[in-house]
Structures are given as structure tokens and as C-alpha cells.
Amino acid sequence: MTVADDLLNPPSQGGSARSAPAGLPGAKAPRRANWAWLGLLPFALFAAFFLILPIVYLVTGAFQTPEGTFTFDNLIALTGPAILGSYWLSIKLSLVSALLGAAAGLLLSWALVLGGLPRWVRGAFITFSGVASNFAGIPLAFAFIATIGRLGIVTVLVRELFGFNIYGAGFNLFSFWGLALTYLYFQLPLMVLIITPALDGLKTEWREAAESLGASHAQYWRMVALPVLSPSILGCFLLLFANAFGTLATVYALTGSQFDVVPIMLFAQIRGNVLYNPNLGYALALGMILIAGLSNVLYLVLRSRAERWRA
Amino acid sequence: MKISRIVSLVIVLIAASYFLVPLYATFQFSLQMLRGQWSFQAYRSVFADPNFLSTLSYSAVTSLVAILISTLIVVPTTYWVRLKMPRVKPVVEFITLLPLIIPPIVIVFGYLRLYGSDSLLPLTVSSAGTNLMLVIGYATLSLPYVFRSVDNGMQTLDIRTLTEAAESLGANRSTIIFRVILPNLRAAIVSGAFLTFSISFGEFVFASLLNRPAFGPYLVQIGQDRAYEPAALAVLSFALTWACMVLMQIFANAKPGASRRRRGAAFNPLARRKTA
Structure with missing residues (x-):
């Protein structure tokens, strides 16, 4: 046959x-x-x-030398000051942007779901979030340069109206906080998209049950709603973290190769072997796989846990 | 209750201005190319640049071919898994999620080494080979989106009954897949395709490291050389992203059957990754 x-x-x-x-x-x-x-x-x-x-x-x-023998040297070399500093910078930036995105997204989502606003407001924000969370990379960098770059519309407007120079006051788009503010443009909508279903899942019965037992508003949030939401919130945070950790195009378009986060370092290594050791490049990639991979996988695990409440 | 309503109104207004101010500012900036007047000069300059259209169409073609490849792989596989081997579905699903779990730069790094000049299959030494590599890379990046929308689409179809009906009429396996299953999934596939397209037309990392004349590297180049054109390009990109997402939503909602998982493909939390 x-x-x-x-x-x-x-x-x-x-x-x-x-x-x-x-x-x-x-x-x-x-x-x-x-x-x-x-x-x-x-x-x-x-x-x-x-x-x-x-x-x-x-x-x-x-785990190999350029000649092909087994070694831990590459992984040990990752702890050298330049590479370690690069990882630390990446982790700090990803943490800050994930924290900002998660907190702002949670607030916005709360306002949309439970704030008693007209239904169309929510629809408009959800649709916009779908677009904004995909509007990243180079065009996003351009938009922020046109807005709060040195000659950006908002920078100039603030200077002319209030006589206040935000660059003179220490702000710089091409720095850590400038990047964090830019990342927020895709992190916030992503958070709104994934946390809104979780907030929708809070059943009114739970609140009524809590109130009938004499719980205050704050007690309901602290003892019922937040514990139910916490796997979702933590999961979303991890997703935002991984998302920021892998971001390359936005940083590259804003700062070129100046701002040495791990993806930028790996990019330079692939382009021109700046570490003078191809196998060290592999170790750099392994570190990225571990950090981004672990947070993404944990997110998936937490998401399936959170879905139990929505049965 | 009144207070929480005021608070949420304030939050929504702040969020709206954070979202809208950069868009408006970018648009206004893009109109300022000529001193002392508003004009579309920056847009004219963009469209007059032959590299704009050539890189954009190069990226459009590679994205479309990639979507085609990944559809041709995903549809038969999803069908087969649902029909014959439901037990391996979690494995297949996890593999299709890998491109979201592993940063894209790592994947392309692997390609460059595995298919580099001293490998058994040196795809990256010729121009045709590199084009193929880029298309395959985009197909890989699109796997999560295409799989998710095809799988959601298939959920609303009774594929077993469709298969048996087709078989009883004498159809063979490929006829069933291409003339029965595929047409029923059209809306789901198109919806996934628009999502994929919206993230791959401006993709930078793969295109740049494979040294291809794509739209992403072109954008970076313009960003370094010009002042007002980047703002115009950002406005155009935003419009293109918006169009893709609206079309995606329309097709996602056009699925036959009522038990569709709402917003499945559109708002699946992992169903996105910037072109970073």
C-alpha cells in the first residue's frame, strides 16, 4: 500500500x-x-x-571555544564589566518601562472597565490600543523626535509659552528616561489589551458578597480583587518586561549604537565582531534567550492560571 | 461613585493626551519643511525619492510571500493535528509561539551562522539566497499570528464533518484542504495576514542584518540624513498600521459561525511583537 x-x-x-x-x-x-x-x-x-x-x-x-572544545569561559566572560553593564542597563530599562506600563495600563483599564464612563470611550481606547501596540520601531522613534526632541513641537511650545527649556532642566529624549517614555507608547496599550479581560472577569457577585459581609471598598480591593488579579498583573508585567528587553529598532533609531543595551550590543557584534570572539556573541545570545524566554514562558504559565477564574 | 467617575475621567484624559499629542505633533512637524508656512513639501520629497517606493514594495512583496509560505505550512498542519493528532497540539502551539518567546535578533543571528558562508547550506552568500532567508525569517516571525488566527478559525468549523462529506463525494486529501478547508478559513487567514503585514513591512533587524533593501533600513537611513521627512514617514507608517489593523478587525469579524472567540487574533496578548 x-x-x-x-x-x-x-x-x-x-x-x-x-x-x-x-x-x-x-x-x-x-x-x-x-x-x-x-x-x-x-x-x-x-x-x-x-x-x-x-x-x-x-x-x-x-559552551565552546572557537576551536570547538567544551568550555564555560564564554559564560564567565559575560560577567566582564562591559557586558554585565549592558545587561544591567537592559534589565533596568525593561523593569522601569514594564513597571510604568503595567501601572499606567492598569489604571487606564480600571477607568475604562469600572469607571462608569460611556461605552464608546472603552471601544475607542481598545481599538486605538490595538494599533498603538503595533506602532513601534523606527516610526515611533521618529514621532517622539518630532514631539519632544530638541526641536520637537512640544519642546518648542513649552519654551515659548512658559519660557521653560525641558532640555535645560535635564530631560533628554536620547537617554534612559527618554527611552522609557517612548517605550511607554507601546507598553501602555499592550497592558490595556491584556489586563482588560481580567478586570472584566471580576464578578459583581464577589463585590456584593464582600459588601454584605461588611467589607469596605478598600478591603474588597485588597482582599478579593487584587489577589484574584495578581497572577494576571504579574504575568502582564513579565510580558512587558520581555517585550522591552527584546526591543532594538526603537533604541537604534533614537540613539544609534550609543545606548548600549544588550540587543544593541548583539547587533554590533553580529555586524562587526566587536567582542573579538564569535563564541562570546553566542553567550550573549544565550543570555537574551534565558531572560526573555523565561519571562515569556512564566507569563504563559501565569496566564493559564489566571484563566481558571474566568470559567 | 461620583468621585471614582471623576478620577477615571482624569485618567482617561491624561492617557488620551499621551496617545494623541505625539501623533498630532508629528503631523504638525511634518508640515513645517518650508519656513514660515504649512506645506506638504516633506511628503512630496518622500514620494519623489525612488528608494521610498522601491524599498516599500520590496518589503510588501517579501511580507506577502512570507505570509503565503506560513499559511501553506500552517493550514494543512493545523488541520491534520485537529483531525488526527489532537495530542500533539500543545507541542505545535508552543513551537509556533517560539518566535515571540525568543527575541528576533537571536533568530536571525542563528540564521547567519547556520547558513553562513562556511556552512553546508550557504544561503547568505548569494542575493537570491539572502532574499529567501529574509522571506523564511518573516514566515517564521508570522507563525504565531497565522497559527493563532487559523486555529481560531478552524475552531468554528466542524472539520471532521466537512472532511467526511468531501470524502464521501470522492475528494482526496489535497482537494479537501485546498477546496473545502481553505476557502472556509479565508477570513481568518486574511485577518492574520493583515496583522502580520502591519508588523513586517517596517521590520528592521532581519532586513538590516541580512543586508536587504527593505523599508526598515531605509527608514533608519532617512532618519540619519533628513529632518522633516522622518516625521512624514512616521505619519504614513501610522496610517498604514491603522489601515492594516482596521482591515484585520473587519475580517476577524467576518468569520462564519457564531461561536467565534471574540478578538482572538486581534487581542491575543502574545499576538504582537514590534518590529524591533
């Missing part, structure tokens, strides 16, 4: 009961079960060659 024949007569059609009279009893069922895997082959090959093998290549390279 050929593969084509087998595909034409799938087990779902008849199962063993119908295939038995066809002539090959017994041996047939297990053989068919094996053929079913062939249907996964195109996907499996694509995923292996263009997703899994490239990652495996980098990860194994991180």
Missing part, C-alpha cells in the same frame, strides 16, 4: 472494523498510526531548520 492510498483511506473513515475485510488484519492499525506523523513533516522540517536548529547552534556555541 502506498502513502497516497493510505492518505485516501484514513483510519477515521473506517477504523479497524472496516479495514479488516480489506485483507491485512492485525498489522494494519499500527502501520496507519505511523503514517499519520507524515502529515506533520512539512511543519516539523520548517520548524527544525529555521527555528530550533539556529537556536541550538547558538546555545551549543556558547
